[in-house]
Amino acid sequence: MPTDGEVLIEVRNLEKSFGDHVVLKDINLDVHRGEVISIIGPSGCGKSTFLRSINLLEKPTAGSIVFEGTDILAPDTDVDVLRRRIGMVFQNFNLFPHKTVKENIMLAPVKLKIMTEEDASTKADELLTRIGLLDKADQYPSRLSGGQQQRVAIARALAMNPDVMLFDEPTSALDPEMVGEVLNIIKNLADFGMTMVVVTHEMGFAREVSDRVLFFNDGIIAEENTPDEFFGNPQNERLKDFLSKIL
Amino acid sequence: MNKKQWITVAIIIVMLCVAGGTWYATSHNDDREVLIVETSPDFAPFDYTIGEEFVGIDMDIVRAVCNDMGCDVKFRQNTFDSILVSVPQGKADIGASGFSITPERAESVLFSDPYFDIHQVVVAPANTDIETFEDVKDKRISVQNGTTGADYAAEISTNARTNVIYQASYQSVILDLLNGKADCEIVDEAVGISQAASHPELKVLDILTESPIEQYGFIFSKNNTELQERFNSSLAKIKENGILQQIIDHYESNGYSADTPSFFSYKGTLVVETSPDFPPFEYMYGTEYAGIDMDIVRALCNDMNYRLEMRSNTFDSIILSVGQGKCDMGAAGFTMDPDRQALFSDPYYTIKQVVVVKEGSDIQTLDDVKGKKISVQTGTSGADYAETLSNNIIYQKAYTEVILDVLNGKADCEIVDSAVAEAQVARQPNLKILDITDAEPEYYGFIFALGNQELCDEVNTSLAKLTENGTIDKIIDYYAKNDFKEIPSYYSSQEIEDEDDENAGGFWADLWDRFYNDFLKFDRYNYIFEGLKNTLIITASALVIGLALGAMLAVVRSIHDLTGKMRAINTVARAYITVIRGTPMMVQLLLIYYVVFASSDNSILIASIAFGLNSAAYVAETFRSGITAVPKGQMEACRSLGMSNWMAMTTVILPQALRNVTPALGNEGISLLKETSIAGYIGIIDLTRGADIIRGQTYDALFPIIVVAAIYLAIVLVLSHLIKRLERRLNSAY
Ligand SMILES: Nc1ncnc2c1ncn2[C@@H]1O[C@H](COP(=O)(O)OP(=O)(O)OP(=O)(O)O)[C@@H](O)[C@H]1O
Numbered sequence: 001m002p003t004d005g006e007v008l009i010e011v012r013n014l015e016k017s018f019g020d021h022v023v024l025k026d027i028n029l030d031v032h033r034g035e036v037i038s039i040i041g042p043s044g045c046g047k048s049t050f051l052r053s054i055n056l057l058e059k060p061t062a063g064s065i066v067f068e069g070t071d072i073l074a075p076d077t078d079v080d081v082l083r084r085r086i087g088m089v090f091q092n093f094n095l096f097p098h099k100t101v102k103e104n105i106m107l108a109p110v111k112l113k114i115m116t117e118e119d120a121s122t123k124a125d126e127l128l129t130r131i132g133l134l135d136k137a138d139q140y141p142s143r144l145s146g147g148q149q150q151r152v153a154i155a156r157a158l159a160m161n162p163d164v165m166l167f168d169e170p171t172s173a174l175d176p177e178m179v180g181e182v183l184n185i186i187k188n189l190a191d192f193g194m195t196m197v198v199v200t201h202e203m204g205f206a207r208e209v210s211d212r213v214l215f216f217n218d219g220i221i222a223e224e225n226t227p228d229e230f231f232g233n234p235q236n237e238r239l240k241d242f243l244s245k246i247l
Numbered sequence: 248m249n250k251k252q253w254i255t256v257a258i259i260i261v262m263l264c265v266a267g268g269t270w271y272a273t274s275h276n277d278d279r280e281v282l283i284v285e286t287s288p289d290f291a292p293f294d295y296t297i298g299e300e301f302v303g304i305d306m307d308i309v310r311a312v313c314n315d316m317g318c319d320v321k322f323r324q325n326t327f328d329s330i331l332v333s334v335p336q337g338k339a340d341i342g343a344s345g346f347s348i349t350p351e352r353a354e355s356v357l358f359s360d361p362y363f364d365i366h367q368v369v370v371a372p373a374n375t376d377i378e379t380f381e382d383v384k385d386k387r388i389s390v391q392n393g394t395t396g397a398d399y400a401a402e403i404s405t406n407a408r409t410n411v412i413y414q415a416s417y418q419s420v421i422l423d424l425l426n427g428k429a430d431c432e433i434v435d436e437a438v439g440i441s442q443a444a445s446h447p448e449l450k451v452l453d454i455l456t457e458s459p460i461e462q463y464g465f466i467f468s469k470n471n472t473e474l475q476e477r478f479n480s481s482l483a484k485i486k487e488n489g490i491l492q493q494i495i496d497h498y499e500s501n502g503y504s505a506d507t508p509s510f511f512s513y514k515g516t517l518v519v520e521t522s523p524d525f526p527p528f529e530y531m532y533g534t535e536y537a538g539i540d541m542d543i544v545r546a547l548c549n550d551m552n553y554r555l556e557m558r559s560n561t562f563d564s565i566i567l568s569v570g571q572g573k574c575d576m577g578a579a580g581f582t583m584d585p586d587r588q589a590l591f592s593d594p595y596y597t598i599k600q601v602v603v604v605k606e607g608s609d610i611q612t613l614d615d616v617k618g619k620k621i622s623v624q625t626g627t628s629g630a631d632y633a634e635t636l637s638n639n640i641i642y643q644k645a646y647t648e649v650i651l652d653v654l655n656g657k658a659d660c661e662i663v664d665s666a667v668a669e670a671q672v673a674r675q676p677n678l679k680i681l682d683i684t685d686a687e688p689e690y691y692g693f694i695f696a697l698g699n700q701e702l703c704d705e706v707n708t709s710l711a712k713l714t715e716n717g718t719i720d721k722i723i724d725y726y727a728k729n730d731f732k733e734i735p736s737y738y739s740s741q742e743i744e745d746e747d748d749e750n751a752g753g754f755w756a757d758l759w760d761r762f763y764n765d766f767l768k769f770d771r772y773n774y775i776f777e778g779l780k781n782t783l784i785i786t787a788s789a790l791v792i793g794l795a796l797g798a799m800l801a802v803v804r805s806i807h808d809l810t811g812k813m814r815a816i817n818t819v820a821r822a823y824i825t826v827i828r829g830t831p832m833m834v835q836l837l838l839i840y841y842v843v844f845a846s847s848d849n850s851i852l853i854a855s856i857a858f859g860l861n862s863a864a865y866v867a868e869t870f871r872s873g874i875t876a877v878p879k880g881q882m883e884a885c886r887s888l889g890m891s892n893w894m895a896m897t898t899v900i901l902p903q904a905l906r907n908v909t910p911a912l913g914n915e916g917i918s919l920l921k922e923t924s925i926a927g928y929i930g931i932i933d934l935t936r937g938a939d940i941i942r943g944q945t946y947d948a949l950f951p952i953i954v955v956a957a958i959y960l961a962i963v964l965v966l967s968h969l970i971k972r973l974e975r976r977l978n979s980a981y
């Protein structure tokens with residue numbers, strides 16, 4: 001469906017190597033507004049590297065990335081401004097331990113003068129209600145369970161009103177019983193039309209929520225399809241192998 | 248302390264007693280006339296003090312009169328009432344405290360001719376409703392007890408018993424007015440004007456037209472008509488030649504305010520540096536500078552009309568200090584030597600080098616000295632001469648240590664100027680002087696900066712005058728007569744103490760004597776307090792500078808580590824840290840004091856900066872390790888939210904790093920405190936230097952050093968405790 005919506009991120013011939021080690025060889029991808037893309041692949045195949053390239057936490061060695069019409073690799077691009085529009089959620093949450101839950105959410109919008117203190121507070125309350133943690137507003141992160149922490153991390157990214165959200169294995173660090181609560185939040189975001197790129201090992205989730213699923217292997221996108229085709233009728237030999245081991 | 252040192256201490260005390268007795272016996276038939284003048288210095292513009300100087304119309308008139316009479320004045324403080332007692336008893340020669348001439352007083356004292364006419368005024372708060380003489384009658388009137396104003400208030404008040412408040416001092420009277428305890432005050436006109444000048448909330452009402460016109464006079468003892476006559480004739484002279492009027496005009500033109508300097512006020516301040524461990528030329532007597540050089544300098548300043556400020560420095564540093572204009576003149580027994588980078592005054596003292604040995608030494612001739620172990624004070628001409636005789640020389644910073652070398656057998660002899668040798672031998676009977684050197688006699692001069700010919704000439708002129716009129720000889724005789732022992736300054740108001748307490752009181756009594764001597768005598772504990780204050784100020788300011796600058800350096804270094812940005816600043820920061828950590832603190836301190844801030848003499852500020860700059864380098868590295876310990880994800884989370892490196896550092900990374908490094912920073916504060924103990928090298932009295940000064944004065948190292956060590960330890964323990972608590976607080980925060 002939204003494949004014919006406006007193109008939000010356009011990746012062409014993206015290449016990234018660490019020294020001699022080529023991690024991404026030739027990645028081409030269009031992310032459309034409102035689309036949810038899941039990325040799966042074996043460990044070390046460069047999923048995180050790809051995601052981190054999109055908001056320039058890693059600097060690509062070649063190729064181009066155009067975000068909302070701007071070439072983000074151009075030397076005059078203001079990376080800080082760009083990143084405000086791209087939310088990122090990490091495997092390890094990376095909440096600020098010395099700030100309360102609410103302060104975590106309010107910090108960036110207020111410090112960057114995007115919102116006033118009061119606006120940010122209202123927004124934070126709204127987000128906390130949405131993730132069901134309003135009662136934890138004044139707790140320090142260390143008092144929260146992993147699942148709760150990851151939900152706060154999502155809220156913190158959402159506070160910036162991003163145009164796209166990047167998730168890097170948001171549930172891998174969680175105990176199994178907490179995976180569901182985080183995935184529910186992400187599903188909920190999808191329902192509201194948020195554009196998302198999710199690296200995940202949760203095949204059920206990928207199948208249920210995604211518009212497209214990508215299989216990364218050997219530095220390229222080895223297979224790309226709708227969830228039903230991807231899981232029901234995989235073409236790539238390595239993907240078949242991968243799925244058989246996982247499912 | 249071994250037995251020998253105990254005996255030494257005992258001997259010193261006995262000798263001081265003897266010296267005291269001798270001085271007491273001789274001081275009473277001294278030929279110079281000194282008049283003791285008592286005043287109650289709370290009566291501006293007539294009598295008040297600025298610092299330790301007695302100032303005011305009375306004081307200056309006494310100065311002018313006595314100058315004319317050809318005698319010296321020694322001012323002394325007493326209460327108004329008591330002066331009227333101590334003058335008749337002959338304890339003071341003159342009373343000068345705005346005494347109105349009254350028949351009642353004239354029964355017990357002699358008055359000089361009047362020198363000032365005065366009438367009474369009312370002083371009241373500016374918003375008072377008093378307008379006329381009639382209004383005063385039923386008001387509450389505050390007065391100083393015993394004054395004419397008091398008598399007059401009692402006379403006019405309708406209810407004197409309840410409405411007149413008698414206070415002992417004018418400060419209390421003014422407080423009565425300011426606090427509303429009295430409605431007004433009755434006081435001499437000039438005093439009233441002066442009070443209103445320093446208290447804008449008060450005003451003067453000149454409404455007591457009926458009040459008696461009175462006249463001020465100085466008072467003398469009833470049987471001292473001789474002094475009264477001489478005084479009056481000189482007083483007449485200064486009235487005639489206009490000096491008296493000039494003095495009064497001087498105060499009037501300054502609004503009679505209590506910060507008006509003396510009419511004879513100084514041309515300026517002469518800052519003189521000395522190294523007070525060189526008796527009999529310069530040493531500390533209690534907290535007072537004493538010695539031949541010091542007294543000649545006092546006489547010079549007096550004659551040239553300068554206010555004198557004396558400062559301690561090490562002998563070596565004085566020349567440097569003079570050259571840089573940190574002081575005007577150096578007076579520390581400087582041998583006139585064309586090699587020295589300074590301008591010399593004409594000589595004021597001639598000296599020759601002698602050898603001092605312990606009784607029983609086998610040294611007899613100059614040949615015996617050759618090749619022997621010789622102790623000398625660094626930078627003296629004795630040291631230069633010793634080098635021609637032997638290459639086995641011990642260089643000490645102070646003569647106190649040179650003597651100890653000879654006494655303890657660490658050196659076979661010392662080579663020293665003859666006057667100093669005499670002073671040493673006077674104190675240490677088991678030393679003897681051998682007049683066997685072939686050194687040329689030398690001349691002592693004061694030193695000035697090379698370009699300061701003007702001051703040098705001025706001093707030379709004055710020196711010639713003082714030599715001519717015998718003042719210099721009198722000063723030197725004074726010390727010589729007392730065997731060059733460490734006695735109070737020629738100009739001091741202190742008398743040599745009678746130490747008749749024979750200290751055969753056993754161990755505890757000895758200990759107490761030493762303790763008393765080290766801390767209580769001459770209020771020596773003040774060195775410790777002053778030192779403690781300065782140590783704390785320097786440590787605290789340096790810590791603030793160190794933390795602020797160190798955190799900044801750490802952020803620059805960390806951002807560079809992370810992103811490769813800020814190349815240039817990072818290079819500077821790294822170089823800075825390398826240099827600071829690679830050179831001794833002591834060298835940095837000297838560099839900053841003598842080179843970077845050569846033209847400033849606020850040594851506490853300079854030390855704070857020096858220690859702060861040093862600390863910053865260590866704090867920076869500590870902080871950097873704390874920053875490295877913060878997980879990388881924190882920075883990435885910040886960056887992914889669009890924060891800049893700097894913002895991420897300051898709002899997210901540093902606060903977490905701070906918690907990581909609090910214990911290490913606490914330790915930095917503690918070592919900083921201990922490191923400040925070298926501040927004494929740039930002339931600051933810090934805790935350590937305070938102990939050192941006491942040691943130099945009492946020859947007792949044990950108590951001062953142990954006490955200071957205990958104070959350092961106590962501060963460190965308190966700091967450690969505070970750091971622990973802070974750490975616990977931080978750890979429980981999140
Ligand atoms: N900063 C770096 N320096 C050098 N090599 C790196 C760096 N970051 C990643 N790599 C390498 O790049 C390859 C891809 O890493 P990446 O983290 O993108 O894999 P991934 O697909 O996310 O794997 P996983 O499923 O384990 O998270 C790995 O071989 C990794 O060792």
Ligand SMILES: [Mg+2]
Pocket residue numbers: 047048049168169
């Ligand atoms: Mg990964």
